[in-house]
Amino acid sequence: MLNFIKEKVKKIYSAFTNKVNSIFSKDHIDDELLKELEVLLLSADTGSKTTKRIIDSLKEAIDGKKINNVLELKQALGGLLISHLEQYTNQNKTPKVLLLVGINGSGKTTFSGKFAYKLASEGKKVLLVAGDTFRAAAIEQLSEWGKRINVDVFIGKTNQDPASVIFDSCVKFVNEGYDHLIIDTAGRVQTKINLMNELEKMRKIINKKLPDEDIKTWLTIDSMLGQNSFEQAKIFNEVASLNGIILTKMDGTGKGGIVFSITKELKLPILYITFGEKVEDLKLFSPEEYVKNLLGEQ
Template sequence: MGLFDKLKKAFGVQEEKPQSEQSEAIKENQADEQVAIKQPELEENQDKTTLKNEETSNQADVTVDEVSEVATEKTVDTVENKATEEVTSVNEQNQAQNVAETQRYYHGLTKSRDGFGAKINALLANFRSVDEDFFDDLEETLIEADVGFEMAMKISEELRNEVKFQNVKQKKDVSNVIIEKLVNIYEEEGKSEDSQLHFAKQGPTIYLFVGVNGVGKTTTIGKLAHRYQTEGKKVLMAAADTFRAGAIEQLVEWGRRVNVEVVHKEEKSDPAAVVFEAVQKAKKENYDILLVDTAGRLQNKVNLMNELEKIQRVIVRELPEAPHEVILALDATTGQNALTQAKQFGEVTKVSGIVLTKLDGTARGGIVLAIRNELHIPVKLVGLGEKMDDLRDFNSEEFVYGLFKGLVTQD
């Protein structure tokens, strides 16, 4: 089942499940009724004492065997029941977590969903027929919805072909086909995508964070430090953005809030020296994770490239497998500007994943579609709110559900 089919099923009213418990209940009642009522009565007026003793002895033996057998059965039943209860409890907890995660995405993408829906509805308000004027308006609408130029062109072309096969004429059919094409292209582009954060097999895991000033990079680091520390990991942060005024103090304050140590030096220190000290400390003191903040001065890409290259050389010299992730922080509220930043940073360093911040505060959630389609860099983290635990691992199905719920109509 494709992602769009799952969406239609999720958005539709589920059929009532047939109630077939009655037959099983009847069987249980009948089984309960078939209980032995009486034990055989002892024979009266037994003449021989020896015979009576033998019978008593035999009965005692049988009773011991029966008690042992019953005790064994009860023990097995108790173990099985306890195991079943534990599995049920785990399943219920997982189900509750899944529901909670779905609600996070649904509420976090309210602005994007409303904005996207408004644009689609505005397009269809003047709908007369699927002609060239309609396709021109569709391309413009999708570009305005921040899905990206390339995806807008793809959807327009595929919709042209779909019209021929499905004879699409109704508004709801046109809307469904548009959403279906968006979802299918998004799903196809992500098949080889690795959206998981990777950890070191041995020694500390190092995540290097890059991104321009003001996108929420330092806040993301602080929230991620809180998450891993809550999970029981030993976490360290490094303030390697030594040139931006207040950057060091900001990360130190986050360290105080989440009770995580921060390696830092005075302003305008060599960023690579900060990272070297942090990596040494992480290795010697057996830290699990080191999160490194860096500068984001894109206005001078040459200096930034040299700085990041030096930092990475220091890391690789100390830990050849590191950094395990180079995460680019992008502000979702900037729409297509975020796409431009991603392309520029891709020229400066090899980005392994993206954290999309402030996704809950923008109507430009469609930028996720453009990032996957045009950059082929996986979104690994998203910011869905201001709370400490609102930084979430990116879930593509939950994202699509949150973005398009209410726009897909049932047949």
């Protein structure tokens, strides 16, 4: 990893890592240490169910003499955290067609730009689609990204039905031999039924137009909203059958434990994390790497 990205990513973990280091600097395991660990996990938004499960398993292993010292405890914790995340990991193949959904301001457009840049840098021919036709500024924002990263952007007419823009973009995708279609949609609140139904309509159109392609729907979640975002995510999942999560704005949260509670609540994999507004502020999510960073082992 390039050094400057490494430094940026490090910041995400630092608050957690400092506390981990202080907890595991003790010379023996006692109730107080376990309590501190529990408090740390909870304060990092790991979620009460996941935290309880982890602490209970550690206690069981201590009682059964499988864990005999602080170092073994830390290793066991790392193993539990990694396997917790891995149970929801799927094969993260880049889809041919990607529909990005999420609430207002969660980072869809910025992610679309970064992801398109990543694919284009790998030599892929990418078409970005401005599926947010409600606001002229939204179309402009994506067009700016297109210019900045030198990727084509498909734009419908102002106020054209988004589903019809998507239909037209599918035609262009096929006719002009693009490798990837990345569709940015308008932000929506999960309680607006008509807007949620619109997502279903978009997906149906894509399925119908491109029946043989690998099509995925990813949800962007603003990590700074923490556990408040879970209810909305569940409703998005019901309506739009999500395939994965993009956790955005990780540079603004000290709550690195959110990855554990999200995966537990939604039973969906986290695919990418983002940590800034620049094109390179995007990283494929690796459970092992993430946990090692959290525990200060990398």
